[in-house]
Amino acid sequence: MTELVFLVLLLAGGVAAVAVANSLVRVIIGAEVAIMAGIWGAALSRDLSLLAVAAVVGVAETVLMVAAVYRLAREGHV
Amino acid sequence: MLWVVSVLAVLLVLAIIKTRDNILAAISLTFLGIAVAGAVWVLQPEFSAAFILITLVYVVAALTLVIVAAASLSEGNRTVEMRPAALAALGALPLLLLPGAGQGALTASVDPVLVPLAAVLLLFSFIVAARLSHD
Numbered sequence: 200m201t202e203l204v205f206l207v208l209l210l211a212g213g214v215a216a217v218a219v220a221n222s223l224v225r226v227i228i229g230a231e232v233a234i235m236a237g238i239w240g241a242a243l244s245r246d247l248s249l250l251a252v253a254a255v256v257g258v259a260e261t262v263l264m265v266a267a268v269y270r271l272a273r274e275g276h277v
Numbered sequence: 278m279l280w281v282v283s284v285l286a287v288l289l290v291l292a293i294i295k296t297r298d299n300i301l302a303a304i305s306l307t308f309l310g311i312a313v314a315g316a317v318w319v320l321q322p323e324f325s326a327a328f329i330l331i332t333l334v335y336v337v338a339a340l341t342l343v344i345v346a347a348a349s350l351s352e353g354n355r356t357v358e359m360r361p362a363a364l365a366a367l368g369a370l371p372l373l374l375l376p377g378a379g380q381g382a383l384t385a386s387v388d389p390v391l392v393p394l395a396a397v398l399l400l401f402s403f404i405v406a407a408r409l410s411h412d
Contacts, residue, residue, distance in 0.1 A: 205283050208283060208286060218359060218360050219294055225299070228293060228306050231306055232306070242324065245384065247384055248391055251330070251395070258402075259398050260402070262338075272345070
């Protein structure tokens with residue numbers, strides 16, 4: 200039960216951070232919190248392979264989001 | 278034990294939401310990553326290798342975020358309106374109430390096939406990121 204509460208907490212917290220974001224960096228940070236909910240969900244499946252995949256996908260996607268924001272910031276859109 | 282981590286996570290999320298400083302928010306995110314890794318450890322002690330993995334990975338990722346946040350500190354006051362997207366994501370929460378497949382067997386080893394696949398995915402995303410930020 201606590202596991203599910205923690206999952207909902209991370210999801211809702213990430214979504215709330217996105218909802219009140221006033222810059223794209225904040226949107227990424229909120230999305231990161233939601234990614235951690237995904238990693239926690241993978242841990243609940245009791246399968247280390249799934250956990251590893253979730254962590255790797257989270258990193259790849261973070262790298263892409265950060266690069267996109269960096270590009271936007273350089274072109275003056277942030 | 279998991280309750281302690283949950284309370285800590287609530288405090289960190291509130292810190293992320295309340296603070297006006299991007300760097301403080303990124304540092305809170307780092308500690309939230311460590312808290313989630315600790316929660317995985319508390320839930321399944323067999324996954325202690327995963328604790329180290331997730332912690333390292335998220336510390337590195339959040340430090341990158343700190344650098345980018347510092348680089349874009351001179352941002353204007355234009356606001357991002359993400360509320361509709363966030364509310365749409367919140368609408369997916371009831372899906373958690375659907376019955377799952379139940380507890381499976383504990384698998385505490387990583388499938389070796391995943392290693393080259395994960396390496397290729399990371400290489401791909403780093404190449405795309407390098408081309409995005411250096412063209």
